[in-house]
Amino acid sequence: MEGDTWHSYRFVTDSDGSPPFLMEPTNQAHELDVFKLAGFRQIGSYFSARVPLQQMRAPQPTRTDEFKIEIWDGKDAEGMFQQVYDLSAAAFANNPFYKAITRNAFMAMYMPIVPLIRKDLVLFARKPDGALTGFLFGIPNYAEAQTPKSVILKTYASLTKGAGRHLSHTFHTAAAKGGFQTAIHALIHDENLSALRSAAEGAEVFRRYGLFGLRLNG
Incomplete structure (x- = not known):
């Protein structure tokens, strides 16, 4: 793990041989x-799946x-990612092995990809008072x-x-309307609720990944 779960920390353990998708970890x-010869053992399982x-x-x-x-209006990309950072920090805080990164580090990761973003694929759920x-x-x-x-x-x-569930449904609807043929459900933990939703939507797994750990003595 490169210091935290925001960076690369999983090995591909099984694949159908299809090319890597954008931002997918590879090895x-x-x-x-x-790593296995050094004594590392798998301690977490993930998958990616695709659905027509x-x-x-x-x-x-x-x-x-x-x-x-x-749907994001396409304006103020920096402000949009500031909001995403705040909610991510709250939503992911209890995930196994989660480690927070600074706001500046987060922005440095995501701002360079702004030119690749389609605003109809960035969605927000807001309370009646506007709270995210x-x-x-x-x-x-694009890979x-x-x-x-x-x-x-x-x-x-x-x-x-x-x-x-509402965000996912809106995303798939927008993607189909936008002319895309296939949705990739990326890097889902086997025990996450998202795994059940992916299966319910008819997605088929095409890649599996593992998080490997080594118990140190002393």
């Missing part, structure tokens, strides 16, 4: 063998007055082609029950 097969957008099975979520879903309670960040899979046919559901988080 040579022998690199994992080196025209074959989505999940029904539309029940309407709610607890929050509303907004969830977000979803999607991006076209595939200059005009990609697949889109990546990179990250989403919420502080209110049900917001994640």
Whole structure:
């Protein structure tokens, strides 16, 4: 792990051989063998899955007055990522091995990719008073082609029950409307609620990853 879970910390453990998608961790097969020979053992399991957008099975979520879903207006990218940082810090704080990074470090990671962002794939869930309670960040899979046919559901988080389902549904609907054929559900922990949602939406796993650890004596 490069210091924290914001950077690369997983090995590919199984794959269908398809090319890596944008921002996906990669490694040579022998690199994992080196860690295993050094005594590292898998302590966490993750996967990525893909689903044809025209074959989505999940029904539309029940309407709610607890929050509303907004599409980013494309303005003030720095302010948008400032909000994402604040909510991420709150939503991910209890995740295993989570370690906070500074606001400046977060901004340095994400601001360079602003030119690649499509505003219709960045979503917010807001309470009636305007308070942010969830977000979803999607991006076209530019590793595939200059005009990609697949889109990546990179990250989403919420502080209110049900917001994640609404964000996901809105994302898939917007992606299909935008001409994408396939959605990639990226880097999901096997035990996360997102794993159940991905399966319910008909996504099929094409890559698996592992987090490996070594217990030190003393």
